[in-house]
Amino acid sequence: MHSESGAPPRDPVVDADAAVQLTRDLVRLRTVADAEEVEGPAVRLLARLFSEFGWRHEVVEVAPGRQNLVAVVEGGGGEGPTLMFEGHTDVVTEGDSADWSMDPYGAEIRDGKLWGRGAADMKSGLAAMVHGVRGLELAGPFPGRVVLGVLCDEEGMMLGAKAFAASPAAAGVDGVIVCEPEGYEVCTSARGGIRLRLELTGVMAHGAMPQEAKSPLLAGARIVQALAGVEEWAVRRWGTHPHAGAVTVTPTVLHAGDASQLNVIPAHGLVGVDVRTIPGTDHGELIGRVRQAAGEAAATVGVTVETTVVDDRPAVEVAQDHPVVAALVAGHLGEHGVPPAYGAVPGTTDGTILTRDAGLPTVVYGPGGKWIAHQKDEYVEVAEIGAYARVYANAARHFLTGGAAR
């Protein structure tokens, strides 16, 4: 499937088998947040490989037991831009492994698929970026350099991306390809996310004397209804984005009372809200609207609301004609013969942080289905791993040479 464009001797040649093997080796490492060591085993395995390749690299401890691994591959072909590939080594837990049809850490290959936790999100992406860059390097000198950011804690608070964005290494990066699973879509935007805790305070009373209570249950029910109104307002206010859709305001937690005390109206309750936004959304204005609507709804039953912003990540976007997007589109076209579809990441990625904190233009494109992440029986198509590695290699060549090597 490899295209014949460009001068054959300078075309990157990717070792697809090695990329598949590396994916399997990584999937077999249980790098989940509740493990004794999270990223450590994967970081050591990749650092060993980078040493074999002769790549300059550094392991940075960004929190106790949480490491970033950053490599720099100089092209040896004179001055040029810096392209970064990014991936994370942590995975979400397998849940109940009895729900799986195979060993979640077996990295079994069956029916042309590689199965296991992290197969798609995103150990295949990591393996593809490593062997893509290796293929680029073996094809000969290139201008500029490639940075490989293997960052930690993506599934948590994105500590690795935050640390990298604050480091001097981020300053020289001209474009980032985040290798998260997006099913062949070139994702030029990612939805933003806001998590809110609405703490409700009322007055406790006997269930036989509800007139004495100020019930957080009634307040919670009214707030949930009010949030639907906030969502409608937000959709009118910010419209619909061609890829990222529209703002959603979703209650995710509604809690009050004690299941063993059915005759008691409690004093306290909690509503949790997950807000997703699109490029252009003013988070301050939207949070203000939620605060106001919740406060008014609760006040109708005499309950007060304390709103805490637990997390706030903006929606981000890179222009479709940015060189990093153009390079990826050229790489995809070279491999597949047809242009890719554009899309949006439904959630946030490390790329969100790299854009927010360091202003880095970021595009997301990687092996694995867009919707398979965090599910049971996670898999990636084996053939995709090599295909993505070749796209990465060719995209890098386009980006670093300005397309001149074609």
Ligand SMILES: [Zn+2]
């Ligand atoms: Zn991921």
